[in-house]
Amino acid sequence: MATININYDKLGAGYLFPEIARRAKAFAEKHPGVELHRLGIGDTTQPLAPSVVRALQDAAERLSKGDTYTGYGDYEGEKFLREAIRDAYRERKVEIELDEIFVSDGAKSDSGNIQTIFGPENIIAVQDPAYPVYVDTNVMAGRTESFNTVTGQYAGIVYMPCHEHNDFFPELPSEKVDLIYLCSPNNPTGAVATKQQLTQFVEYARQLKAVIIFDAAYSAFISDARLPRSIYEIPGADECAIEVNSFSKSAGFTGVRLGWSVVPKSLITEDAPASKLNALWYRRQSTFFNGASNIVQYGGAAALSPKGRRECQAIVDYYMQNARIIRDGLTSLGLACFGGDNAPYIWAKTPNGVRSWDFFDKLLREAHVVTTPGSGFGPAGEGFIRFSAFGRRESTERAMASIRAHLKT
Amino acid sequence: MATININYDKLGAGYLFPEIARRAKAFAEKHPGVELHRLGIGDTTQPLAPSVVRALQDAAERLSKGDTYTGYGDYEGEKFLREAIRDAYRERKVEIELDEIFVSDGAKSDSGNIQTIFGPENIIAVQDPAYPVYVDTNVMAGRTESFNTVTGQYAGIVYMPCHEHNDFFPELPSEKVDLIYLCSPNNPTGAVATKQQLTQFVEYARQLKAVIIFDAAYSAFISDARLPRSIYEIPGADECAIEVNSFSKSAGFTGVRLGWSVVPKSLITEDAPASKLNALWYRRQSTFFNGASNIVQYGGAAALSPKGRRECQAIVDYYMQNARIIRDGLTSLGLACFGGDNAPYIWAKTPNGVRSWDFFDKLLREAHVVTTPGSGFGPAGEGFIRFSAFGRRESTERAMASIRAHLKT
Numbered sequence: 001m002a003t004i005n006i007n008y009d010k011l012g013a014g015y016l017f018p019e020i021a022r023r024a025k026a027f028a029e030k031h032p033g034v035e036l037h038r039l040g041i042g043d044t045t046q047p048l049a050p051s052v053v054r055a056l057q058d059a060a061e062r063l064s065k066g067d068t069y070t071g072y073g074d075y076e077g078e079k080f081l082r083e084a085i086r087d088a089y090r091e092r093k094v095e096i097e098l099d100e101i102f103v104s105d106g107a108k109s110d111s112g113n114i115q116t117i118f119g120p121e122n123i124i125a126v127q128d129p130a131y132p133v134y135v136d137t138n139v140m141a142g143r144t145e146s147f148n149t150v151t152g153q154y155a156g157i158v159y160m161p162c163h164e165h166n167d168f169f170p171e172l173p174s175e176k177v178d179l180i181y182l183c184s185p186n187n188p189t190g191a192v193a194t195k196q197q198l199t200q201f202v203e204y205a206r207q208l209k210a211v212i213i214f215d216a217a218y219s220a221f222i223s224d225a226r227l228p229r230s231i232y233e234i235p236g237a238d239e240c241a242i243e244v245n246s247f248s249k250s251a252g253f254t255g256v257r258l259g260w261s262v263v264p265k266s267l268i269t270e271d272a273p274a275s276k277l278n279a280l281w282y283r284r285q286s287t288f289f290n291g292a293s294n295i296v297q298y299g300g301a302a303a304l305s306p307k308g309r310r311e312c313q314a315i316v317d318y319y320m321q322n323a324r325i326i327r328d329g330l331t332s333l334g335l336a337c338f339g340g341d342n343a344p345y346i347w348a349k350t351p352n353g354v355r356s357w358d359f360f361d362k363l364l365r366e367a368h369v370v371t372t373p374g375s376g377f378g379p380a381g382e383g384f385i386r387f388s389a390f391g392r393r394e395s396t397e398r399a400m401a402s403i404r405a406h407l408k409t
Numbered sequence: 410m411a412t413i414n415i416n417y418d419k420l421g422a423g424y425l426f427p428e429i430a431r432r433a434k435a436f437a438e439k440h441p442g443v444e445l446h447r448l449g450i451g452d453t454t455q456p457l458a459p460s461v462v463r464a465l466q467d468a469a470e471r472l473s474k475g476d477t478y479t480g481y482g483d484y485e486g487e488k489f490l491r492e493a494i495r496d497a498y499r500e501r502k503v504e505i506e507l508d509e510i511f512v513s514d515g516a517k518s519d520s521g522n523i524q525t526i527f528g529p530e531n532i533i534a535v536q537d538p539a540y541p542v543y544v545d546t547n548v549m550a551g552r553t554e555s556f557n558t559v560t561g562q563y564a565g566i567v568y569m570p571c572h573e574h575n576d577f578f579p580e581l582p583s584e585k586v587d588l589i590y591l592c593s594p595n596n597p598t599g600a601v602a603t604k605q606q607l608t609q610f611v612e613y614a615r616q617l618k619a620v621i622i623f624d625a626a627y628s629a630f631i632s633d634a635r636l637p638r639s640i641y642e643i644p645g646a647d648e649c650a651i652e653v654n655s656f657s658k659s660a661g662f663t664g665v666r667l668g669w670s671v672v673p674k675s676l677i678t679e680d681a682p683a684s685k686l687n688a689l690w691y692r693r694q695s696t697f698f699n700g701a702s703n704i705v706q707y708g709g710a711a712a713l714s715p716k717g718r719r720e721c722q723a724i725v726d727y728y729m730q731n732a733r734i735i736r737d738g739l740t741s742l743g744l745a746c747f748g749g750d751n752a753p754y755i756w757a758k759t760p761n762g763v764r765s766w767d768f769f770d771k772l773l774r775e776a777h778v779v780t781t782p783g784s785g786f787g788p789a790g791e792g793f794i795r796f797s798a799f800g801r802r803e804s805t806e807r808a809m810a811s812i813r814a815h816l817k818t
Contacts, residue, residue: 002587002620002678003528008689018484018695043480053473056704060465063457063665066801071452071663075427105514105666105702112697116549119412136696140525178411211411254480255703256472257514269411280417286427287545288521293514293702294664295465392475 007140010154012147016132016376017041023361024370037399039326040370042187042344042388044252045395046318048299049311052251055302059295070294075286077103077260078297084304085260094232096262100278102285103300105292106259107217107246111181112137113288114213114242114261117280118179125177127170128159129188129377129384131215134181152379161380162189168338168347169197172204179211182231185218188377188386189347190339192227198234205240209270211277212241217259220250220316222342238264242277249344249390251303251312258292258300319344322396323389329400330387333407344389347374351407359385367406369399416549419563421556425541425785426450432770433779446808448735449779451596451753451797453661454804455727457708458720461660464711468704479703484695486512486669487706493713494669503641505671509687511694512709514701515668516626516655520590521546522697523622523651523670526689527588534586536579537568538597538786538793540624543590561788570789571598577747577756578606581613588620591640594627597786597795598756599748601636607643614649618679620686621650626668629659629725631751647673651686658753658799660712660721667701667709728753731805732798738809739796742816753798756783760816768794776815778808 020040028036048056062068076082082101089096104110111133115124120142126134135157138144144156153159158177160170168191173180182201184193205212214231222229231237246259263281266274302308323340330337336349350359356373363369363385374384391399429449437445457465471477485491491510498505513519520542524533529551535543544566547553553565562568567586569579577600582589591610593602614621623640631638640646652671656662672690675683711717732749739746745758759768765782772778772794783793800808 001585001618002531004678004681004685004689005526005528008526008692011692041481045475045478045480047475047478048469048472050473053469056469056472057466060457060462060469060708063465063661064459064462066454066456069454069456069661071454071661071799072450073664106699108699109697117414117417119414122411133696140693140696176410209410252472252478252480255482255700257699257702269413272413276413280413283417283420284549287542287549288518290515290517290666291664293666293705295704296702299469390480 005140007142010139010144010146011136012149016372020370020372023364027364034368037369037391037395037402039387039391039396039399040372042249042390044249044254044390045392046252046315048252048256049303049308049315051302051305051308051311052299056295056299059298063295073291073294073297075289075291076282077101077292078294081297081301084301088304089230089232092230092233094230096232097265100262100264101260102263102281103258103260103292103297104285104289105257106248107215107244108133110244110259110261111213111215113284114244114281115141115179117277117284118211122178123156123158123176124179124181125158125160125173126181126378127183127186128161128379129374129381130181131183131187132377152375152382159378159380162186162191163380164338167191169193172200177210179213180205181213181215183215185221185343186339187218188345188372188374188381190341190343190345192222192342195226195228195234198228198231202231202234202237202240206236209268210240211267211269212237214241214243216243217246218249218343219245220312221320221344223320224342227342232262238266239268242267247300247303250316251300252315253300256296256299258296318393319389322391322393325396325400326387326389329404333404340389346387346389348385348387350383350385353383356382356385363403367399367402369403414549416551419548419553419555420545421558425781428785429779429781432773436773443777446778446800446804446811448796448800448805448808449781451658451799453658453663453799454801455661455724457661457665458712458717458724460711460714460717460720461708465704465708468707472704482700482703482706484698484700485691486510486701487703490706490710493710497713498639498641501639501642503639505641506674509671509673511670511672511690512701512706513668513670513694513698514666515657516624516653517542519653519668519670520622520624522693523653523690524550524588526686526693527620531587532565532567532585533588533590534567534569534582535590535787536592536595537570537788538783538790539590540592540596541786561784561791568787568789571595571600572789573747576600578602581609586619588622589614590622590624592624594630594752595748596627597754597781597783597790599752599754601631601633601751604635604637604643607637607640611640611643611646611649615645618677619649620676620678621646623650623652625652626655627658627752628654629721630729630753632729633751636751641671647675648677651676656709656712659725660709661724662705662709665705665708667705727802728798731800731802734805734809735796735798738813742813749798755796755798757794757796759792759794762792765791765794772812776808776811778812
């Protein structure tokens with residue numbers, strides 16, 4: 001008699017984005033003809049860079065011929081792509097070896113799966129608010145109690161609040177934690193950790209033999225040269241941190257699917273000497289996964305070529321111009337806004353302490369704008385709302401015009 | 410202080426195929442200039458079908474333009490692809506609804522991940538020999554004790570031996586089991602389950618509220634119309650079976666990556682009413698996964714179009730001709746051979762009861778042919794060796810010539 005994984009029943013609500021999609025769809029069905037402006041989910045809208053498209057088509061062409069067709073690739077990704085990733089790190093003066101890089105189908109998969117190489121007894125710490133995958137995957141793995149609807153938290157998880165007064169970067173946890181999820185540039189707050197802030201966490205993790213899981217999926221949006229794009233820019237991070245990154249936002253691969261993680265061989269824990277965690281992740285990936293699509297990997301390498309990078313940078317710049325439009329528009333309405341400088345998200349305080357989902361519904365109903373309620377990312381996100389800069393320019397402008405027209409009344 | 414998942418240390422050996430690659434590589438490095446014939450891993454060698462290539466290139470083209478670019482797709486896969494999959498089932502008189510189909514990056518991912526929606530207390534049963542992913546993923550999830558090097562088994566798993574005397578299809582387990590992995594056409598034995606054989610298991614599973622995980626990744630190789638290509642051709646299977654399938658072998662997508670699973674809403678267990686397991690798998694996929702590559706999904710739909718199917722069938726026929734060449738060659742040397750009729754694998758008995766790895770090494774050393782040792786798939790595979798029909802014709806022929814030349818001496 002088969003029995004289900006009862007940890008799934010501990011989950012507080014559906015995964016955030018399907019719930020937003022459900023509400024938007026319900027509204028659209030009730031109001032046919034009304035145009036919805038989507039500034040919710042961080043979904044890219046700009047076409048792929050020309051060099052990427054050419055590389056994808058050339059890869060398909062190669063697979064059409066007997067002498068250039070290839071089947072299974074390396075579980076950890078094609079060498080040419082791992083070399084291109086290594087070279088990109090090198091520009092930041094970070095040395096990563098090829099067998100420390102694991103290409104995947106996206107940062108979501110890696111941030112979800114990485115916890116499986118750690119034991120069930122590990123206490124995880126997350127920024128609050130945070131990308132829901134960190135929490136949800138640990139709930140499903142059984143590392144928590146049920147969702148507490150009063151606190152909006154799961155017992156068993158250490159929440160590290162990110163507020164206005166700490167510049168949306170958490171203080172060190174005061175209790176014992178083992179796995180620490182950090183995301184910078186942050187989704188959802190748009191805050192970017194400084195070297196000093198990360199150094200504090202790296203020193204803490206090394207001291208306690210904790211492991212930091214660093215999500216750098218938005219690193220391409222950092223233009224301020226002083227801000228670290230990789231946690232490995234912090235000395236000692238290779239001993240205590242795993243980094244996850246993605247082509248989704250930097251190259252428009254949200255639907256194309258490509259990412260990577262770095263598990264340094266020098267990463268250690270109390271019970272795992274050097275190379276062990278690297279080997280565990282290789283074992284996990286080679287057993288549960290058969291590598292990212294070969295065609296897509298060629299596209300990823302093209303995105304990292306000098307020409308591809310210039311083209312992708314233009315797309316990033318386009319989105320960052322959206323970010324300015326959103327931020328300026330909201331600010332002019334008197335909303336306090338954060339992020340949006342080195343990140344594609346604007347984190348806006350709702351007016352008069354209105355609750356996130358209420359403000360979400362109000363924006364949907366009155367201005368026909370889909371956003372993401374801050375509380376969906378954790379209890380400390382209550383009273384905030386996230387705007388995504390990944391829309392089309394004209395759609396972003398129309399959305400802001402609509403908000404201006406309706407929120408003033 | 411982070412601690413590792415100690416279940417990984419229970420694993421008996423490295424994942425089988427990397428170990429084969431390691432031995433082949435070591436041989437090649439020691440003997441430069443010697444040509445290796447690869448009949449080991451089931452890696453496709455024939456180019457993609459023309460309609461598939463065109464669809465992949467068109468998809469890349471669409472992503473290059475602002476008005477046809479798309480980002481995130483549905484977690485469960487593009488509707489057009491799920492419709493094509495549903496229609497293919499319909500031809501076998503099997504009715505599957507669209508929200509029962511979950512597109513993925515491959516059958517390996519699905520066969521590995523599916524166990525996560527079940528509780529840790531479930532006893533799993535596997536065919537012995539079996540594709541290693543079923544066992545390894547359950548070991549890593551903690552459902553077993555350590556590997557016993559004497560028995561070649563993990564305590565906690567029920568092995569269902571597949572021998573010559575049961576036509577390589579197991580008897581019903583005599584002890585309590587909860588999750589039953591079945592693979593047909595079988596990897597590695599090449600045996601194909603009859604309707605009668607599957608009916609026995611479906612009745613057993615329904616009676617005990619066990620769940621069958623049916624791996625049909627090789628169904629395209631069945632030419633005998635009487636043999637079931639899907640477990641849902643068996644009445645009642647929708648109440649007790651999950652099916653996993655793939656484009657890897659039918660359309661040459663081993664490197665391109667695409668597969669799907671079916672979790673019927675009518676599937677029930679003692680603690681899960683109708684729709685529950687379907688919802689759990691949706692939750693798992695939407696939390697840990699962001700959908701298969703959109704480009705690749707267009708390629709998959711093209712493979713299921715009438716023209717694509719004719720083209721893919723020609724590729725399947727090509728491999729099945731290889732299977733005949735291998736089987737005839739081995740038989741003429743006096744080796745007892747199984748499979749290869751409705752499956753791309755030939756399961757050969759080693760001569761004089763030689764052990765699998767020894768025969769593997771002998772074939773590698775003397776005939777320069779890479780195969781797969783039967784014992785790598787489980788203890789009942791001892792004394793057998795698997796030949797893959799996925800090589801190029803000339804390479805397959807040269808491999809057989811080399812075996813004939815060297816095994817005779």
